[in-house]
Amino acid sequence: AxxxxxxxxxxxxxLAVLPDEELVRMVEAGAIKDHALEKxxxxxxxxxxxxxxxxxxxxxxxxxxxxxxxxxxxxxRIFGANCEIVVGYVPLPCGxxxxxxxxxxxxxxxxxxxxxxxxxxxxxxxxxITACGGARARVLKDGITRAPCILMPSAxxxxxxxxxxxxxxxxxxxxxxxNSTTSFGRLKSCTPTIAGRNxxxxxxxxxxxxxxxxMVSKGCLKVIELLEExxxxxxxxxxxxxxxxxxxxxxxxxxxxRGKSVVVEATITADVVRKTLKTTVEAMVExxxxxxxxxxxxxxxxxxxxxxxxxxxxxxxxxxxxDPAQVVESANCITLMEKIDIPGEAEPGLLMSCTMPSxxxxxxxxxxxxxxxxxCLEVMNVAGASRAPKAPGTxxxxxxxxxxxxxxxxxxxxMAALASNQLVRAHMIHNRKKAPTx
Numbered sequence: 001a002x003x004x005x006x007x008x009x010x011x012x013x014x015l016a017v018l019p020d021e022e023l024v025r026m027v028e029a030g031a032i033k034d035h036a037l038e039k040x041x042x043x044x045x046x047x048x049x050x051x052x053x054x055x056x057x058x059x060x061x062x063x064x065x066x067x068x069x070x071x072x073x074x075x076x077r078i079f080g081a082n083c084e085i086v087v088g089y090v091p092l093p094c095g096x097x098x099x100x101x102x103x104x105x106x107x108x109x110x111x112x113x114x115x116x117x118x119x120x121x122x123x124x125x126x127x128x129i130t131a132c133g134g135a136r137a138r139v140l141k142d143g144i145t146r147a148p149c150i151l152m153p154s155a156x157x158x159x160x161x162x163x164x165x166x167x168x169x170x171x172x173x174x175x176x177x178x179n180s181t182t183s184f185g186r187l188k189s190c191t192p193t194i195a196g197r198n199x200x201x202x203x204x205x206x207x208x209x210x211x212x213x214x215m216v217s218k219g220c221l222k223v224i225e226l227l228e229e230x231x232x233x234x235x236x237x238x239x240x241x242x243x244x245x246x247x248x249x250x251x252x253x254x255x256x257x258r259g260k261s262v263v264v265e266a267t268i269t270a271d272v273v274r275k276t277l278k279t280t281v282e283a284m285v286e287x288x289x290x291x292x293x294x295x296x297x298x299x300x301x302x303x304x305x306x307x308x309x310x311x312x313x314x315x316x317x318x319x320x321x322x323d324p325a326q327v328v329e330s331a332n333c334i335t336l337m338e339k340i341d342i343p344g345e346a347e348p349g350l351l352m353s354c355t356m357p358s359x360x361x362x363x364x365x366x367x368x369x370x371x372x373x374x375x376c377l378e379v380m381n382v383a384g385a386s387r388a389p390k391a392p393g394t395x396x397x398x399x400x401x402x403x404x405x406x407x408x409x410x411x412x413x414x415m416a417a418l419a420s421n422q423l424v425r426a427h428m429i430h431n432r433k434k435a436p437t438x
Contacts, residue, residue, distance in 0.1 A: 012040065044075035093113070094111065095110070098123070109403065124409075128273070135408055141260070144207050149200055149243075155196050175190075177223055185207050185216065190204075208396070209386055211362030211396075267342060269349045284419045287418050317361075332356060332357055382395040
């Protein structure tokens with residue numbers, strides 16, 4: 001039986017001697033909240049197992065979690081940081097592509113995915129790029145965004161606030177307020193957008209090696225405090241007003257950028273296109289024009305002028321502990337191809353580029369600290385914060401360039417398969433293994 005006294009007074013030591021069945025009954029009776037099991041028991045692994053039993057009963061489905069792994073995981077590490085109401089974990093197969101010669105250095109990119117052929121195809125692109133001297137990448141912009149929504153008494157008052165923010169000396173005050181909240185973050189710009197009496201302040205923050213959402217949100221709150229001193233009639237509607245724009249398709253990310261804006265390119269000889277990619281330069285250029293440019297335009301796409309950039313971005317995000325929901329904007333990409341003359345080559349080759357304006361990544365914070373995900377970052381030599389002599393943000397920028405390079409490789413290989421009608425054939429051969437019966 002449970003010890004006497006109020007449930008809140010029961011110590012972890014007293015709970016430790018109770019059988020799991022009794023703990024389940026206590027949760028069902030409301031003596032313990034199921035989300036508080038870890039804190040009450042102090043035994044994180046046991047808390048997860050008790051919760052599994054509890055939810056099996058609630059669902060009326062004994063054994064429903066039987067095939068969901070529970071052992072051999074550090075639940076204490078994720079408590080209060082990564083996940084709540086935990087009942088286990090989901091293993092994902094993780095492949096690796098490379099070497100991809102990028103800016104003169106060999107790079108390997110881990111990819112966690114359940115889509116057959118994706119890793120093999122991307123690796124084929126890496127092989128073609130490396131055989132032709134590698135790819136070149138550049139980070140064009142680096143700034144995560146947050147756009148608080150402020151409600152003013154009238155549209156004229158909203159216009160007054162906009163004018164105030166745009167005064168250089170006032171922006172300096174805004175910048176000082178924002179920067180006071182962070183060691184590495186730096187406010188780069190603050191752009192007001194008006195809709196009637198609503199003001200959306202799109203703040204752009206350099207976040208070092210963090211992806212930066214918490215950093216920019218904290219800084220924006222300080223900016224709001226400053227604005228309230230000058231505009232006491234203002235009302236903060238929401239710290240995120242969707243002009244940021246986080247985890248949703250948005251033209252503003254496509255045009256203005258968010259996170260890392262990256263461009264990567266490579267030149268592939270006609271011989272490698274024939275021997276490795278099994279097609280021709282002309283066929284690839286035409287297929288890309290018809291599909292990724294005209295086809296995407298006819299679909300009214302925003303940021304989707306590519307073959308399957310999201311495939312590679314999602315797989316790399318899952319492997320390296322990024323926020324999977326940000327694949328929505330991080331996969332914004334335009335893939336361009338053209339036939340060009342290459343010095344020293346007898347026939348024209350392929351010039352290919354991928355431009356990705358809103359790739360949101362970090363090497364510290366969130367899921368990047370989990371052991372498996374950190375191991376994948378270590379494979380790429382970008383784990384953790386950049387240390388001197390590296391400048392802050394170097395690791396996160398390197399990660400963004402590596403993912404963009406893998407996107408280039410994946411785009412190249414898929415477009416080659418489409419240009420030569422290999423795609424369906426390859427998937428039927430390599431991606432149709434019968435599922436095990438046990």
